Amino acid sequence: MASPNVIAIGGEGDELSLLDILDHVLNSGVVIQGSIVISLGGVDLVYVGLNVVLTSVETALRTIEADQRKSLESGK
């Protein structure tokens, strides 16, 4: 039996959590030189040059998570 303090994410038949997916998609993988700006959940993530993140992705994701929690709590 799994411990109550262990969360298994993305097992067979489960969906990976949104935050895990976004974290990997935005933070992992090959980076090619260039400048990009993307809008994610209303938060602009600005990347300049090779690998410099002006708005931290982790901070942005925490903001999204907090927004989602508020929406759930307010029943929206």
Added chain:
Amino acid sequence: MTSSNKLLVYCVAEGSPQLTDLRGLEDEPVRQVELQGLVLLYSDFSTARPLNQADALRFHAALRSVFDQQAIIPFRFPTFLESEAELKSHLQQNHAKYAADLARLREFVQMEVRISAVRENNAPSSGKEYLEGKLQQSRSLQEAVRAIRDPVADLTTDCKERQTDQGVRLFTLTKRPDVAAFRERISRSQPSTGFTIAVSGPWPATEFFHE
């Protein structure tokens, strides 16, 4: 970002992955350029609009379709190149590195275990108490990491740790057939007091590629 007439790059893979009906962003077909046993997957992206969360998830779904078949080297979302000539040039310039990584990691996936300290609301009453608390937390965290690593040591070919504000992220290189056993053992583990554990994966082994 506004983009027009660009190519969105997904990943590099060995051989000829099954791409039948695989669609990427904007429902564009995922195509490939091939060079000496490697393929680079991409799709057209010609819409001038900001990218959003749904795009990132669509990108992930396309990657997942290929990763479920074999090892891949993903590109960070969103990566655009201008033309097929640029794709081929990039693949040519990085061919040796990509080929070596894919050959080395062909049988492996990456599992991730996040070990996070449970936040306490007790504010330290002095600087000394704060520092002592930090020292104790650091020791406890190392014990928690050991308690997770030991049960899966035989399922782990390599392991990397990254410190976070909340604790540690462990990335393990694990053989694809061992994923279920890995999850099972982690799920049965008893985290050290004051910590929570979250395991996710399998992921492409991005932490173990050459820089």
